[in-house]
Amino acid sequence: MITAPTLIQIQLGEHGYPIHVGRGLLRESALMQAVAPKGRILIVSNETVASLHLGALQASLAGREVAVCLLPDGEAYKTLTTLEQVYDQLATARINRDGVIFALGGGVVGDIAGFAAATWHRGIDCVQAPTTLLSQVDSSVGGKTAVNHAQGKNLIGAFHQPKAVIADLETLATLPDREYSAGLAEVIKYGLIRDVEFLVWLENTMPRLLKRDYAVLQEAVSRSCAHKAAIVALDEREAGVRALLNFGHTFGHAIENAVGYGQCLHGEAVAIGMVLAAETSERLGWIDAASVTRIRNLLSRAGLPVNAPRIGVTRARELMELDKKVQAGKVRLVLLKQIGDAVVTADYDNKVLDAVLEERMA
């Protein structure tokens, strides 16, 4: 059975946009032409993704003026130098105010191409065509774009909402298992922070989800995008509630930083971080031990790590404080009032956090 594509509309006033989730969307010429109805097009992708999916997108855009810019693959290339290559290609392809960038790839491609679109002619249209689970359920939606600086990740960036998001589920078929599981961490996150019913559904369908069954994938990706869209609509510039999306991320960033980016995938670090946040919530008496076990089990079944690397309490504290603003000596954390209900808070006893770090990371 082929499920019809899902359409989610993100409500952001005059710059709202559609998120299309479905099988084979890149091959649907009518849709690809409709999301970029006019102007010259630059497809930004990387060598790995291009070998798999560029042909389909190019065929769908037949009859249009299309240029291609291929970036080297990997977070190490999310730099100003790579961005400059994109600008050069935009100039060579004579992309003007009416032009459109298609970002075909994972988070790195989406972030660089999105930032180029944010800044070329002070902002041109960008269509995000994410090809990893992580980018489909998280980074392609919400308009955050950036490149890294030697001193830190995403230091140079802009908010620039895409014109449309095209999440073609078939691009997930070729994703390595480890990357696929890393994407599931963010899917599970939505259940934990705001949708316990979705969490139960994920618990029940995890075997089919791991088989990448398209009907189940469509539901998982659509619901994740709908959650992201709802939160972004409430808080486009991350002034408030959007911080809930950082559940597991303050612990996670400290872990990524300590063990080295690339050693540990972002989704893996977030999985461990969510367990630590849950354990902190438990020590505060907000959730019970059974809930923590439930979270650990689901993440494990999704193929994710749940035990923190022992990077040391002092180092963990330092890195967490680097990551987020410290308020009255306390790191603002996203914690669980209960499963399906997260809060952003600095209103907890520091000793509780120390106890968690001591037990898990010393």
Added chain:
Amino acid sequence: MITAPTLIQIQLGEHGYPIHVGRGLLRESALMQAVAPKGRILIVSNETVASLHLGALQASLAGREVAVCLLPDGEAYKTLTTLEQVYDQLATARINRDGVIFALGGGVVGDIAGFAAATWHRGIDCVQAPTTLLSQVDSSVGGKTAVNHAQGKNLIGAFHQPKAVIADLETLATLPDREYSAGLAEVIKYGLIRDVEFLVWLENTMPRLLKRDYAVLQEAVSRSCAHKAAIVALDEREAGVRALLNFGHTFGHAIENAVGYGQCLHGEAVAIGMVLAAETSERLGWIDAASVTRIRNLLSRAGLPVNAPRIGVTRARELMELDKKVQAGKVRLVLLKQIGDAVVTADYDNKVLDAVLEERMA
């Protein structure tokens, strides 16, 4: 007599901001501290301006954590390479989300520093402290920021409104005459496009304005900023009425491009462009010959050129079409319905434009 500073508030909802115009503002510590009440500060300036005004600003910011980034002086340095230096300094000075950039200089410094502020941590505060007449009455207000690309000016940029604009009139005392006159072109422009009373006042006070009399300067800069602020408030992203500000600019950009940037100052090219736009308006029967003479006379008295370089009709046409969108074979121009009332239009007979180019530029 010392005139009290003028305060103009630009109305842009949650990102409105004050424009302060007056003598010696950079030395007013209370004001400088108030426009940047918290966070670490990076002052971006160039070597020429720093030797004149950096000390005053630093003294006013005493007690704060202030770093300085000096750029080489000149439009040739408005590049990604220079921008990267600013990012490096932002990182070294550990400027985070709470930090503030002060742009102390003319249009080039303001554009680069403003773009760095637009993109560092996806947008931090920027205080514009323009030190040329042109930047005080035009580029520092309105939030346009950019750097150049080899293929064209301002191709890489963003809209990012400053937190405040500080137009210290004393910085104009040391400006070379030619640069000062170039700034007057934009002042006169406001009179021509929307304020005939201001134009009459400029005609009457030109001798004192040329002597840089502070009371007159304060009125001229304040009224110019108020006009710019009013137009920007109506059209922040240049979708409509803001195009009126391009009066004289489509001709002007063609001239700048043909004779070479630096050979001809922007304001000088705009002055000639305004005469050509007036002559086009006259040939359309919208204004009379006496009005054109009146415009030429005022610009001449301000020390500006009014005769176009003979770059050739074909070249002029080509460059004008490159500059602006062509609509049904016609370049959109800003023309005068009457003095003090400009319109943006492609609704004119192409032969009329050809006749002007033939007479003045062949």
